[in-house]
Amino acid sequence: MIDTTPGGPDTRRRMSIMDKLVALCAHRGFIYPSSEIYGGLNGFWDYGPLGCELRTNLKQAWWQRMVREREDVVGLDSSIIANPQTWIASGHVANFNDPMVDCRECKRRFRADQIAGEVCTEHKKRPLSECPLTEPRAFNLMLQTQIGASEDHSTLAYLRPETCQSIFLDFRRVMQSSRQSPPFGIAQIGKAFRNEITPRNFIFRSREFEQMEMQFFVPPDAAMEWFEHFREYRFGWLRDVGLRSESLRWHEHSDDELAHYAKVAYDIEFQFPFGWQELEGIHHRSDHDLRSHSEHSGKDLSYTDPESKERYTPFVVETSIGVDRCMLALLCDAYREEEVRGDTRTVLGLAASIAPIKAAVLPISKKLAEPAKKLATDLRRRFNTDFDVTGAIGKRYRRQDEIGTPYCVTYDFESETDKQVTIRERDSMEQVRLPLDSVATYLTERVLGF
Amino acid sequence: MIDTTPGGPDTRRRMSIMDKLVALCAHRGFIYPSSEIYGGLNGFWDYGPLGCELRTNLKQAWWQRMVREREDVVGLDSSIIANPQTWIASGHVANFNDPMVDCRECKRRFRADQIAGEVCTEHKKRPLSECPLTEPRAFNLMLQTQIGASEDHSTLAYLRPETCQSIFLDFRRVMQSSRQSPPFGIAQIGKAFRNEITPRNFIFRSREFEQMEMQFFVPPDAAMEWFEHFREYRFGWLRDVGLRSESLRWHEHSDDELAHYAKVAYDIEFQFPFGWQELEGIHHRSDHDLRSHSEHSGKDLSYTDPESKERYTPFVVETSIGVDRCMLALLCDAYREEEVRGDTRTVLGLAASIAPIKAAVLPISKKLAEPAKKLATDLRRRFNTDFDVTGAIGKRYRRQDEIGTPYCVTYDFESETDKQVTIRERDSMEQVRLPLDSVATYLTERVLGF
Numbered sequence: 037m038i039d040t041t042p043g044g045p046d047t048r049r050r051m052s053i054m055d056k057l058v059a060l061c062a063h064r065g066f067i068y069p070s071s072e073i074y075g076g077l078n079g080f081w082d083y084g085p086l087g088c089e090l091r092t093n094l095k096q097a098w099w100q101r102m103v104r105e106r107e108d109v110v111g112l113d114s115s116i117i118a119n120p121q122t123w124i125a126s127g128h129v130a131n132f133n134d135p136m137v138d139c140r141e142c143k144r145r146f147r148a149d150q151i152a153g154e155v156c157t158e159h160k161k162r163p164l165s166e167c168p169l170t171e172p173r174a175f176n177l178m179l180q181t182q183i184g185a186s187e188d189h190s191t192l193a194y195l196r197p198e199t200c201q202s203i204f205l206d207f208r209r210v211m212q213s214s215r216q217s218p219p220f221g222i223a224q225i226g227k228a229f230r231n232e233i234t235p236r237n238f239i240f241r242s243r244e245f246e247q248m249e250m251q252f253f254v255p256p257d258a259a260m261e262w263f264e265h266f267r268e269y270r271f272g273w274l275r276d277v278g279l280r281s282e283s284l285r286w287h288e289h290s291d292d293e294l295a296h297y298a299k300v301a302y303d304i305e306f307q308f309p310f311g312w313q314e315l316e317g318i319h320h321r322s323d324h325d326l327r328s329h330s331e332h333s334g335k336d337l338s339y340t341d342p343e344s345k346e347r348y349t350p351f352v353v354e355t356s357i358g359v360d361r362c363m364l365a366l367l368c369d370a371y372r373e374e375e376v377r378g379d380t381r382t383v384l385g386l387a388a389s390i391a392p393i394k395a396a397v398l399p400i401s402k403k404l405a406e407p408a409k410k411l412a413t414d415l416r417r418r419f420n421t422d423f424d425v426t427g428a429i430g431k432r433y434r435r436q437d438e439i440g441t442p443y444c445v446t447y448d449f450e451s452e453t454d455k456q457v458t459i460r461e462r463d464s465m466e467q468v469r470l471p472l473d474s475v476a477t478y479l480t481e482r483v484l485g486f
Numbered sequence: 487m488i489d490t491t492p493g494g495p496d497t498r499r500r501m502s503i504m505d506k507l508v509a510l511c512a513h514r515g516f517i518y519p520s521s522e523i524y525g526g527l528n529g530f531w532d533y534g535p536l537g538c539e540l541r542t543n544l545k546q547a548w549w550q551r552m553v554r555e556r557e558d559v560v561g562l563d564s565s566i567i568a569n570p571q572t573w574i575a576s577g578h579v580a581n582f583n584d585p586m587v588d589c590r591e592c593k594r595r596f597r598a599d600q601i602a603g604e605v606c607t608e609h610k611k612r613p614l615s616e617c618p619l620t621e622p623r624a625f626n627l628m629l630q631t632q633i634g635a636s637e638d639h640s641t642l643a644y645l646r647p648e649t650c651q652s653i654f655l656d657f658r659r660v661m662q663s664s665r666q667s668p669p670f671g672i673a674q675i676g677k678a679f680r681n682e683i684t685p686r687n688f689i690f691r692s693r694e695f696e697q698m699e700m701q702f703f704v705p706p707d708a709a710m711e712w713f714e715h716f717r718e719y720r721f722g723w724l725r726d727v728g729l730r731s732e733s734l735r736w737h738e739h740s741d742d743e744l745a746h747y748a749k750v751a752y753d754i755e756f757q758f759p760f761g762w763q764e765l766e767g768i769h770h771r772s773d774h775d776l777r778s779h780s781e782h783s784g785k786d787l788s789y790t791d792p793e794s795k796e797r798y799t800p801f802v803v804e805t806s807i808g809v810d811r812c813m814l815a816l817l818c819d820a821y822r823e824e825e826v827r828g829d830t831r832t833v834l835g836l837a838a839s840i841a842p843i844k845a846a847v848l849p850i851s852k853k854l855a856e857p858a859k860k861l862a863t864d865l866r867r868r869f870n871t872d873f874d875v876t877g878a879i880g881k882r883y884r885r886q887d888e889i890g891t892p893y894c895v896t897y898d899f900e901s902e903t904d905k906q907v908t909i910r911e912r913d914s915m916e917q918v919r920l921p922l923d924s925v926a927t928y929l930t931e932r933v934l935g936f
Contacts, residue, residue, distance in 0.1 A: 065560075065663030071569035071655050073783040077633065077643070079518055082656055085560035085664045099542075105866050107873060110515075110535035115694045117530055119521035136635065145635040173866075179631045181645065183693065184526065185586065185595040185683045193527070195631065195645075205521050206532055213515030214535045227566065227677065233635045241790065243633065244565045333523040416555050419936050423557060475934075486868050486926075 040311055054309040057371050060382070064439050066090065066367070067239060079243030081360075087437055088421060089392035091246075094363060095225050096275065097389055098248045101273050102223045102355075109221035109250060110214045114202035116195055116227055117183065123194050125332035126201050126325070128178060132467030135172035136233055139164060147233050148172040179243075194231040199247045200354060204325045207337055208352075218339055218350045219262060221252035225432055227358070228385060237310050239360040246359035253350035255341075257321070259299070262353045263320045270318055270355050274304065277362075278387035279369050281305045287314070290378040295346045297324030306365040316357035323349040353450070366390065370440060376465070384440030385463055391440045396403065396422040398432050400448040408447035415476060419483055437462055443479055504759040507821050508688055510832070516540065516817070517689060529685030529693030531810075538887055539842035539870055541696075544727065544813060545675050547839055549700045551723050552805075559599050559700060560664045564652035566645055566677055567633065573644050575782035576651050576775070578628060585622035585678060586683055589614060597683050625679045628901035629693075643701050645679040645791040649697045650804060654775045657703065657787055657800075661880045668789055668800045669712060671702035675809070687760050689810040703800035705791070706773065713770045717752060720768055720805050724754065727812075728837035734755045739765070747774030756815045765815055766807035773799040788829070816840065819874035820890060826915070829849050834890030835913055841890045844933040846872040850898040858897035861907070869933055889911055893929055913915045 059416050061067040065084035069076035083091055093226040103111050123129050135148040154164040157277050178197050184190035196202070203210075203222045221459035225248045254262050275281060288300040299320040306315040324351050330337040340347040370384045388394065395415055399408035405425050422441065424432050430447065436444050446458040457475060458469045470478055480486065511517040515534035519526035533541055553561045558901070573579050585598040592608035604614040628647050634640035653660075653672045660672050675698045685692050704712050725731060741749040749770040756765040776799050780787040790797040820834045838844065845865055849858035855875050867872040872891065874882050879896065886894050896908040907925060910917045920928055930936065 062871050063660075065624050065660065065661060068656060068659050070565040071568075071652065072659065073655050073779065073785045074569035074571040074575075077567065077569045077641075079567075079633075080565040082557075082565060082652065083563040084656070084660055085562065088561045088563035091563060104870050105863075111538045112532065113535060113538035113541060114532040115520040115527075115530040117520075117527065117679075117694055119524035119527045122526040124519050125524075173842050175635065179633070181629045183529075183629070183681065185625065185681075191527075202521065202532065205523055206518060206534070209512075210515065210534055213513060229567075231633060231635075244567055329523065335523045336521075413555075469839065486798045 042274050053347075053368070053371060054238070057309075057410075059366055060384075060438065061087070061367070066340070069136070070224060079232055079241075081239050081242055081244075086392040087363075090366075090386070090390060091359060091363060093390040093392070094366070095248065095359060097277055098273070098357075099223070099225065101220075101251050102248075106221075108219060109223050109252070110210060110216060111225065112203060112210060112222050112224045114206065114224065116229075117181070117193050118202055118205070119189065120193050120194065121332060122201055122205060122329075123178065123196075124178045125329050128194075128197060128329075129168075129176070129293060132178055133174035134233055136175040137169040137172050140168040140170065142167075145233055150234060156408040175233065177232065179229045179231050197230050198228050198249070198356075199224045200249050200251055201227045201325075201355065203249070203251045204329050204337075204352075207326060208335070211253075213341075217342075218292050218378060219252065219254040220260060221250050223248075223250040224385035225249075229365075237308070237313075240308065240310075240313065241362060241365050243362075245358060248359060248362075249354065249356045251321075252353040252355075253326075253339075254347075257368055258349055259320055259351040259353060263300065263318070266317050266353055266355050267350075270316060270357075271304060274316070276387070277364055277390055278385075279306065283365070283369050284315070287312075295319075295321075295347065297322050306361075306368075308365065308368060313361075315361060316355065319354045319356070321352040321354055323351050325352055326350060332466075352482065381434055382436055383437045383462065386442075388416070388442040388483045389485065391442050393422045393436070393439065393441045395443040395445055395479055396424055396432070396436045397445045397447065398423075399425055400429060400430060400446060404447050404451070406447065411445065411447065411472065411475065415479065418476060433460065442483065443474060445479075503821060504688070507759075507817055509538070510821075510834075510888065511817070529682055529691075531689050531692055531694075536842040540730050540836070541809060541813060543840040543842070544816070545696075545698065545809060547727055548723070548807075549673070549675065551726075552700050553672075556671075558666070558669060559673050559702070560660060560666060562653060562656060562660060562672050562674045563676065564656065564674065566594075566679075567631070567643050567647065568652055568655070570641065571782060572651050572655060572779075573628065573646075574781050576646075576892075577778070578647060579626070582647060583624035583626050583630055584683055586625040587619040587622050590618040590620065592617075600684060610847060618776050625683065626681065627706075629679045629681050629752075636852070646692055647680050649679050649699050650672050650678045650806065651775075653699070653701045654779050654802075657776060658785070661703075661789075667792075668895055669702065669704040669708060671700050673700040675699075685819040687758070689721075689762075689814050690758065690760075690763065694808060695811075697806060698809060699773075699804065699806045701771075702805075703789075705774075705796075705802060706798055706801045709770055709772075709801040709803060711770065711826070713750065716805050716817075717768050717804055720766060720807075720835075721754060724766070726837070727840055728816055728835075728856060729756065733815070733819050734765070735743045735762065745769075745771075749839075756818075758815065759819060760915075763811075765811060766805065769804045769806070771802040771804055774802050776800060776803055831887055832885055833887045833912065836890035836892075837931045839935070841892050841933075842870065843872045843886070843889065843891045844869040845893040845895055845929050846874055846882070846886045846891050847895045847897065848873075848879060850896060851874055854897050854899065854901070857902070861895065861897065861925065865929065868926060868930055883910065892933065895925060895929075899915065 066087035068082045070080035070082050103109050139147045142156045151164045156162045156167045179195040182190040183193045287303045287305050301319040303314045304316040305312045311323045326337040338349045370386045397412040412423040444460045455472045458467050518532045520530035520532050587598045592606045601614040606612045606617045629645040632640040632645045718739035737753045737755050751765045751769040754766040755762045776787040788799045820836045847862040862873040892912045893911045905922045
């Protein structure tokens with residue numbers, strides 16, 4: 037068992053991996069602080085050239101498995117700002133609060149449930165738990181704005197704190213226009229915002245983030261069966277995009293963790309360098325959401341089975357994962373340092389399906405740039421391809437290893453006559469020699485899977 | 487020449503096409519009003535199952551041409567909310583205003599430059615231009631919010647009204663981490679928000695929208711050459727995703743339209759049913775943006791050429807298009823009604839690359855569902871595939887025509903013995919008979935282009 041108590045030796049070793057990862061992300065163009073030249077903004081991050089490719093691939097992999105490969109799930113892309121009644125009906129206006137305390141010494145504000153490990157800045161090193169603190173007060177986490185032509189004619193509106201509510205609002209429209217009926221699901225990927233009191237742990241808890249959620253609408257008596265189906269289905273996907281099973285564990289919500297409407301809820305937790313934390317939730321939400329929006333809107337959101345004539349409000353099985361924290365989990369699990377012939381190489385062992393760059397074409401000499409570039413141009417029609425002609429070949433391999441590129445294609449002087457190139461695989465570092473005209477097919481099969 | 491003056495006969499014919507398109511979009515699941523069960527919210531829209539597939543394909547097609555096919559452009563995905571200094575430096579806090587007038591009779595508010603065609607609701611049918619109006623007042627279009635733990639400790643922040651500013655902020659970071667140097671570009675797709683006084687024309691002018699922007703950083707003396715390159719490049723892309731050249735025209739900004747920093751600016755306009763309107767801008771922004779952010783942040787955003795040692799602030803050539811209005815243009819251009827053997831069919835003639843569904847597998851009888859479904863499952867690994875077993879085959883063809891599916895694959899009783907299927911192309915309605923095991927390759931070539 038690894039000791040990950042705060043301050044313990046294993047936490048220190050692991051935190052140093054975290055520091056290295058943050059540095060690699062900034063240096064190689066995965067993740068930067070937002071608006072850094074103005075001092076940044078706490079809880080906001082930008083994704084650089086490699087970060088946004090990784091993000092796109094991750095979202096595509098989720099969409100492929102959750103929507104395109106299934107006949108019974110369709111997609112939705114709803115607005116971030118909706119009619120504010122949405123958030124009254126959902127209970128967020130009244131209840132989406134964090135308990136918050138102020139330190140009477142340093143005047144800073146903290147989540148009451150997160151003061152462990154924090155220190156007072158007025159009295160250096162004094163643990164916050166030994167400080168005089170105010171009583172906890174409720175603090176609503178939704179960001180507000182005003183919509184409309186002027187302050188006196190405007191409407192108070194909210195930036196959504198989660199993507200699922202608009203799925204409930206559009207349930208009937210989607211069902212009718214896509215000719216689906218329960219059991220069926222609606223999936224959505226989109227941004228959400230929470231005014232977190234203490235954003236922390238890099239991109240794990242930020243104020244602007246992206247969710248990938250799927251709500252599956254079922255007859256009440258089929259809910260538990262579908263719940264079990266999606267537990268297995270989602271765990272399988274996390275493994276397929278590259279997370280190790282030993283980095284994942286199940287956490288069942290105990291009675292006092294369960295939302296009042298939920299029958300049963302499981303989280304999949306990931307062992308981040310800063311400890312086990314929630315990565316994905318698979319929750320049985322009963323008919324709470326549709327019933328609540330039906331009552332508030334006066335619109336009928338029930339369903340009548342055309343054969344049995346049974347009328348019911350569908351139950352919802354939800355799967356919900358954050359793009360940003362999934363990305364962080366993938367980076368943490370993929371990062372490794374290896375000894376290779378007396379040298380250390382850093383590798384991001386990302387699955388080929390989500391790696392930002394699928395293949396790098398590396399001419400062994402600048403004299404070979406032209407024919408090698410022709411190959412790169414051909415590959416780019418199929419998947420993201422890098423082309424690099426600068427520096428020693430070993431150094432170029434290392435650079436691709438560090439950003440997770442699964443295949444390097446080396447074009448050498450022999451290629452000119454034998455029309456073959458060398459393909460090097462990132463993890464095994466094994467090389468194969470292949471005819472030029474079979475490279476596209478060989479790589480497509482390995483990085484796109486067909 | 488088509489007469490599209492407001493109220494003219496051609497506008498009326500075209501507006502009826504617009505009405506039909508809006509109805510089709512709601513009925514088939516392309517576009518719905520946001521939070522419709524609560525009465526919606528003016529200027530906000532949701533994209534249904536087919537709408538979000540079309541959107542995704544459109545964004546992918548742009549990204550493929552602007553980033554992945556080019557060695558000299560890299561991507562960025564920045565936060566919607568950034569340090570508020572960004573918008574002071576950019577001039578948006580001071581100047582991003584619309585002139586606004588109030589009607590003294592009906593008390594409604596209008597953009598001063600958009601009162602043509604509007605009527606006073608107090609005195610029915612009286613044109614607003616004949617009403618008593620207030621003097622124009624400046625109205626800032628940025629949506630505001632508060633970030634931070636409490637009202638007394640919080641920071642006023644803005645939802646970005648355009649995506650390009652964060653590209654300027656991250657210019658140095660991106661250049662360093664991606665080993666690029668001028669001439670090179672940074673591309674981004676993302677949401678932006680504007681508190682439009684009068685959202686209108688379906689998704690053409692909404693308050694929440696998405697932009698696809700690319701800023702290309704060049705030595706000052708190369709700016710005009712790159713400007714011309716991107717004018718041609720962008721026009722070519724619009725043609726390739728399916729817009730007709732007769733629906734597009736160039737509009738050069740006259741001296742009084744030009745922003746004070748711009749040297750030259752062209753818009754590509756599209757002939758919407760409601761008239762010619764801006765679709766995309768290709769603008770020469772000089773060194774205005776980098777210079778301004780450099781001055782406000784105190785950070786050096788200049789570049790020194792390593793060979794000539796020349797130091798300069800790069801000039802920017804920008805291409806900027808809205809996802810939503812591009813989608814609307816594609817739908818308008820694609821929509822047609824045809825007489826086919828005494829019957830009328832509605833067709834969305836979308837390019838295969840952006841069509842929401844690439845192929846529909848249609849077993850001729852429910853008895854053939856199983857083997858046909860096997861084919862559909864195989865195709866789904868490559869591209870979005872529908873499966874439909876309900877109703878007469880002619881009716882199923884019409885349904886796919888109406889949502890723009892380029893290929894229908896019919897599995898019939900003969901398929902069981904000859905292992906062949908019939909592929910019908912949407913526009914020509916021509917059919918070919920092909921071996922089952924060549925269908926994936928045949929369609930991949932046509933819908934993915936390789």
